Amino acid sequence: MPYQRATAIEIDSKMREDFRKRLKEYGVSAETTDPVLAVLFRTFAQQLENLYSDTGRIRLALLDELIAGLGIEPRKARPAQAVVRILGASSPVHIDAGAVLRSQSPTGERFNFSTDAPVTVSGAQIILGAAYEKNQLRLLPGVEMPENFLAARPALDPVKVNLGPNPALFLAIQPPPKEHLSGHSVYFDLTPDARPVQEALASETWCMAGPHGEFSAQGILRPRPANAGLRRLEWLIPTSSAAASDEMQDKTPLLPPGFYAGRVFLLPAVPPDRQFVCTIPRGLEPPLGRIFGREVQHLFSQPRVWIKITFSRDIPPLHTAVGGVFLHAITASNVECFNQTIVFEKHGTAIPISREGGTDWQLVSPLSLIGENDTPYLDEMAPSTDPNVGRYAIRNGRIEITPARWPDGRPQSQVNVRVWISAGEAANQVGPGMITSIELKGGGSLRVLNPTSAAGGTSSESFATAQERFSAALLSRDRVVTRADLLAVVRAFDRRIRDARVSSAVERVGGALRRVERVTVALDREDFTDPDLEASYLRDELQSLLASRFLHDIDLSVRTEWVES
Numbered sequence: 001m002p003y004q005r006a007t008a009i010e011i012d013s014k015m016r017e018d019f020r021k022r023l024k025e026y027g028v029s030a031e032t033t034d035p036v037l038a039v040l041f042r043t044f045a046q047q048l049e050n051l052y053s054d055t056g057r058i059r060l061a062l063l064d065e066l067i068a069g070l071g072i073e074p075r076k077a078r079p080a081q082a083v084v085r086i087l088g089a090s091s092p093v094h095i096d097a098g099a100v101l102r103s104q105s106p107t108g109e110r111f112n113f114s115t116d117a118p119v120t121v122s123g124a125q126i127i128l129g130a131a132y133e134k135n136q137l138r139l140l141p142g143v144e145m146p147e148n149f150l151a152a153r154p155a156l157d158p159v160k161v162n163l164g165p166n167p168a169l170f171l172a173i174q175p176p177p178k179e180h181l182s183g184h185s186v187y188f189d190l191t192p193d194a195r196p197v198q199e200a201l202a203s204e205t206w207c208m209a210g211p212h213g214e215f216s217a218q219g220i221l222r223p224r225p226a227n228a229g230l231r232r233l234e235w236l237i238p239t240s241s242a243a244a245s246d247e248m249q250d251k252t253p254l255l256p257p258g259f260y261a262g263r264v265f266l267l268p269a270v271p272p273d274r275q276f277v278c279t280i281p282r283g284l285e286p287p288l289g290r291i292f293g294r295e296v297q298h299l300f301s302q303p304r305v306w307i308k309i310t311f312s313r314d315i316p317p318l319h320t321a322v323g324g325v326f327l328h329a330i331t332a333s334n335v336e337c338f339n340q341t342i343v344f345e346k347h348g349t350a351i352p353i354s355r356e357g358g359t360d361w362q363l364v365s366p367l368s369l370i371g372e373n374d375t376p377y378l379d380e381m382a383p384s385t386d387p388n389v390g391r392y393a394i395r396n397g398r399i400e401i402t403p404a405r406w407p408d409g410r411p412q413s414q415v416n417v418r419v420w421i422s423a424g425e426a427a428n429q430v431g432p433g434m435i436t437s438i439e440l441k442g443g444g445s446l447r448v449l450n451p452t453s454a455a456g457g458t459s460s461e462s463f464a465t466a467q468e469r470f471s472a473a474l475l476s477r478d479r480v481v482t483r484a485d486l487l488a489v490v491r492a493f494d495r496r497i498r499d500a501r502v503s504s505a506v507e508r509v510g511g512a513l514r515r516v517e518r519v520t521v522a523l524d525r526e527d528f529t530d531p532d533l534e535a536s537y538l539r540d541e542l543q544s545l546l547a548s549r550f551l552h553d554i555d556l557s558v559r560t561e562w563v564e565s
Contacts (some may be wrong), residue, residue: 012045025052061395063466068381070130072473073256074394075466077354077362079333079420080427080457081228081258082113083187084435086328086449092122092179097227100439101332101448113332113427113435113454114227117253117266120183120444121178121328124374127304129325131318133167136160137287140169142189142324161287165565166310168316171242171325173305174291180275181305186265187329187452194321200311202231202262203495207529208274209306213282217530218274221267227254228333229261236537239271255333255365255420259456264331277303287527310529312495332435332450334427334457335364335420342401343414349401353419353461357397362459364420366394371404372412390415424459480549482550489549490519493542496527509555516555519546522563535560 020039023029035305060075067074082103101113129143136158145154149532175181189199201223203311209220220236280288280300289296338361344353354363369377377390380402390404390412398488399419403411435450485500490500499522507516521542543558550556 005035006049008042008045008049011039011048014043014354015045018094018159022226060463062515063463063470065393066393067466067470067473068379068393070473071381072469074286075461077255077364077422077424077460078452078456078458079258079335079364079422080111080425080430081116081260081331081429082435082450082454083260083329083447083452084113084115084262084332085187085326085451086119086121086229086330086446087440087449088445089121089328090123090445092120092176093446094118094120094183095330095438095440101435102437102439103430103435103436103450104453105427106431106513107429109425109426109429111334111430111454112333112336112337116258116331116333117226117230117232118183119185119266119328119330120179122179122184124176124181124327125174126171126176126325126327128170128172130170131167131322132161132163132170132319133315135162137163137170137284137291138319140293140319140322140325142322149299151454152292152299155291155293159287159290161283163283166313167315167321168311169309169318169325170281171307171309173307173327174302175277175305180270181267182270183362184267184327185330186267187326188263188265188322189324189326189392190263191321191323193251194316196316197311197318197321197429198262200315200495201309204309204311205236205529205534207234207308207310207376208276209278209308210276211278211280213278213280213306215281215529217533219276220534223265225257226266227332229257230331231262231265234525236269236273236534239269255335258331258333260331262451264329277305279305281302281308310527312527320492326451334422334430334454336422337367337418338421339418341414341415341416344401344403344411349403351396351401351417352397353394353399354397354421355424359403360399361421362424363394363397364422366392366399366509367420369401369418370416372414373406375404375405377401377404377415422457425457426459427454428456428457480546481551484518486546486550489546490521490542493545494538496523496538498522498524507555513557516557517550518559520556520559520561523560524563524565526565531562 002162005457039329052257064075073404085096095115095118095120097115099115101115103113104110117383125146126143127146128148129140130137138158139154139156173181175558186203203223206221207215208221210216210219217237221233222236225235226232288300291298353359370388371377371390375389377392378384380393382389388405388407391402393400399417401415403415405411431453432451433449436449437449440446480489486502487500501520503518505516505518506513523535528534540561543556546556546558
C-alpha cells in the first residue's frame with residue numbers, strides 16, 4: 001500500500017481482507033463481517049489515516065526546515081503566467097511593474113494578473129525580420145511587415161550571402177520620434193520544439209548597428225535574468241545612467257521563472273550618444289536587394305534601428321523555430337499582494353497564509369514583515385547580532401511569528417505582513433484573448449491582447465520534487481571542489497568558450513608561497529563582434545564567478561587564448 005495514499009477506506013478494506021485470510025487458515029469461511037468487528041475496523045482505519053496524515057505533515061515540515069537551513073528556494077506555489085501585448089499608443093507610454101490586468105475564465109471566475117516589469121509602449125514597429133544561417137538569408141514569416149513592404153512582393157526563398165560562420169537574427173525597427181527604444185520590449189513566439197533556441201536566446205549577445213551600419217562594441221547588449229524569467233538587456237560598455245538605474249532597482253523579492261521565461265527581453269535606457277539608426281547595415285545591401293528587387297532603395301531610405309542576435313553554429317534552424325517577433329509585450333503573473341496588520345493579542349502568532357493552512361489562496365513568496373519601529377523581521381535561519389529582532393518561519397501553510405522586542409525587552413504588539421499570493425493552478429484556465437483590460441491612469445486608448453494562454457500555475461510543490469531539489473543542493477554542484485567541477489563551471493559559463501585547461505602552480509606572493517590554479521580558456525574570434533574587448537569582459541566576469549565559488553585561500557588566474565575556426 002503506497003504511503004501517501006493510505007486513506008481510511010483503503011486501510012479498512014485491507015484489514016477486512018487480512019481478517020478473512022486468517023479465518024481461512026483455521027478452516028472458517030465468512031462471507032460477511034461481524035458488525036462489531038466492522039465498527040472496530042473502521043475506527044482503527046480512521047485512527048491510522050490520521051496517523052499517516054500527521055506523519056506526512058511532519059515530513060513536510062522537516063523538509064521545509066532543512067531547505068530553509070540551506071538557503072535554497074522554499075517549497076511554495078508557482079503563479080500562472082501569460083504574455084500580454086499592449087497596443088494603441090501613438091506616443092511613448094510608460095507602464096510600471098505590477099500594473100493590474102483583469103481577466104475572466106470560461107467558468108466565469110475572475111483572475112487578476114500583474115505585469116512582471118516596467119515597460120514602455122509606443123508607435124514603434126518591427127518592419128522586417130530575417131534569419132541568416134548556412135550562408136543564406138531569408139525573411140522570417142512570422143514578422144508582420146508594413147503594407148508598402150508587402151506590396152513589393154519580397155522573395156520568400158533564401159538568398160546566398162556570406163555574413164560569417166555563425167547564424168543570426170536581424171530585426172529592423174521603426175522607432176518612435178522620441179526616446180528611441182528606451183524601455184521597450186521584444187517578445188519571441190517560438191514553436192513547441194524550439195527549446196534549444198529558447199535556451200540560446202537567454203544568453204546570446206545582441207548588437208545594435210551604428211550610424212554607419214557597423215556592428216561594434218558600442219552597440220553590444222547582453223541579457224541578464226530579471227523578475228519571473230524576463231531577460232533584461234544591459235550595455236556591454238556601461239553608460240553614465242547605468243549606475244543610477246541600478247541604485248533605483250526595486251528590492252522586492254523576485255518571482256521564480258514562469259512558463260514563458262526567456263521569451264521577453266527588455267531594452268535598457270538608450271542615452272543620446274547611443275541612439276543609433278541607419279538605413280541598411282553593412283553586408284545586407286546585396287541580399288536585401290535580391291529579396292525586395294527594385295523597391296529596396298525606396299523601402300530602406302529611412303534610418304531605422306537594426307539589431308543583430310548572434311547564435312552558436314550548432315543551433316537548430318532559426319526560420320522554423322521562430323514563429324513571430326513582437327514589440328510592446330510583457331509577461332504578467334497571477335499574483336496579488338496580501339497586506340495585513342497582525343495584532344498578536346487578537347490574531348495570535350501563527351497566521352494561515354496559504355490553502356494548506358485554510359485560506360482561499362496559495363502562497364507564492366513573502367515580501368516583508370515590518371515591526372512597530374519600522375524594522376524588518378528576519379527569517380528564523382538568517383544570522384543577526386540583534387537579540388531583539390523579530391523572526392518568522394513558514395510551516396504547514398502558516399506563518400509563525402516570533403514578535404520583535406523593544407530595547408527594554410517588552411514584546412511588540414503588532415506586525416505588518418505583506419506576501420505574494422496566487423490562485424495557483426486554477427488561473428491556468430485563462431485562455432488567449434481572455435485578459436481584457438488594464439488598470440492604468442490615462443490609459444483609456446490602450447488595448448490589451450494576450451496571444452498566449454496562462455500556464456505554469458501550480459498550487460504547491462510536491463514532497464518528491466522538493467526532496468529531489470534538496471538532495472541536489474547537498475551535492476557539490478554549486479561549489480567548485482574538484483578539477484572536474486572547475487572545468488564544468490568554466491565550460492558552462494559561456495557557450496563561446498571552445499575549450500578549457502586547468503594547471504596548478506605555486507607562486508611566491510609577498511614573501512610566502514601560495515597555490516594558484518591557472519585557468520586557460522580557448523575562444524574563437526568569429527564568435528565575437530569586438531573580440532578583444534568582449535574577451536576581456538568575459539575573462540574578468542569568469543574570474544569573479546570562480547573566486548566566489550572556489551575553495552578559500554587558493555588564488556585563481558584566468559587567461560584567454562585564440563583558436564582558429
